[in-house]
Amino acid sequence: QKEVEQNSGPLSVPEGAIASLNCTYSDRGSQSFFWYRQYSGKSPELIMSIYSNGDKEDGRFTAQLNKASQYVSLLIRDSQPSDSATYLCAVTAGAGNNRKLIWGLGTSLAVNP
């Protein structure tokens, strides 16, 4: 059973701090990795995608991928109260018709003013 694991939280950080969200996955063949943000009662929205080892930066967000350790993380710099949400990690697994996204349960982030 292919799995994606995240710490459920809640992760609480003060406004302006760096929030670090972590995700591990079980399928060594996974090639695509995604971070989504989901506000309560709303649908997930894409934050970042990453496909190769290393860091990828987009504004205040940095995704980090380490395939050897089967680990992907999301850093949020200068955290704002509007960043308070659940962050979902998703990882591709399988091939052909069996190819699909495996979703973590999400980490709840609270940014305190």
Add this chain to the structure above:
Amino acid sequence: DGGITQSPKYLFRKEGQNVTLSCEQNLNHDAMYWYRQDPGQGLRLIYYSQIVNDFQKGDIAEGYSVSREKKESFPLTVTSAQKNPTAFYLCASSRNRAGGEGETQYFGPGTRLLVL
């Protein structure tokens, strides 16, 4: 203004009733997906479609049916065989399923289904 629309926002189902959830996209995406989200559980794939007139079962297809007669539309029917239908239903689409940026999934606003 490209995107994915789902309707209705809330849907109430009576015992023994079939209900249909609408999903439309104008992103010109080939692939479309239906997920179910329950509290404390991750997103679970119900059905997906890679191309018009073709669809595949996901992990929890029992009690659900879909059609893909047009590229833009992928309606989901929750049948009376689905005994625990109360959930948040999410429709998503991606350009393709070939890997890389093309398989990035984008979501509609969701439909919340409740049983009366």
